[in-house]
Amino acid sequence: MFLTSFSRLEKIDLSYNKLTTIAPELLRALSPSLTELLLDHNLIQELAPEIGECQNLKRLTLNSNQLSSLPTELGLLTSLKVLQCGQNPLSFPPPSVVEQGTPSIIAFLREQKMPNRNDPTIRAALLHLAVMQGILPEDFEINFTKKKTRPV
Numbered sequence: 001m002f003l004t005s006f007s008r009l010e011k012i013d014l015s016y017n018k019l020t021t022i023a024p025e026l027l028r029a030l031s032p033s034l035t036e037l038l039l040d041h042n043l044i045q046e047l048a049p050e051i052g053e054c055q056n057l058k059r060l061t062l063n064s065n066q067l068s069s070l071p072t073e074l075g076l077l078t079s080l081k082v083l084q085c086g087q088n089p090l091s092f093p094p095p096s097v098v099e100q101g102t103p104s105i106i107a108f109l110r111e112q113k114m115p116n117r118n119d120p121t122i123r124a125a126l127l128h129l130a131v132m133q134g135i136l137p138e139d140f141e142i143n144f145t146k147k148k149t150r151p152v
Helices: 002-006 024-030 049-053 072-076 102-113 120-132
Strands: 011-013 036-038 059-061 082-084
Touching (some): 024 049, 049 072, 072 102, 082 102
Parallel strands (some): 011 036, 059 082
């Protein structure tokens, strides 16, 4: 297929192209190797959740588009170091978060994507799922209870 030829691209600059959207199929095709995606000065109103599949993405620029929100899937991108989204009518994340920069935006989106990740019941369920999927061995155990320590 035509899109598979993009699987080795590391940097793409699609700025100043009057784009209104980025096709989810393109994001999927780019996801294995893409480290930089520059989409400044377009007409993009929504970024597809498939952006979360671009696990190697380190830099994403979305300046001067028509984005009112960012997808929570951006919070899953652990390699993302630079996220620029100025000059957009963003309401999500709130401007107070956006003003704090990339780490705050990512943390906010991650929290929205996984709001209860610290809940012991959910942690236990996630561990069980990891064991069932073969990611962790069956005899893997973890204790989520906090022990109170006393000074000696």
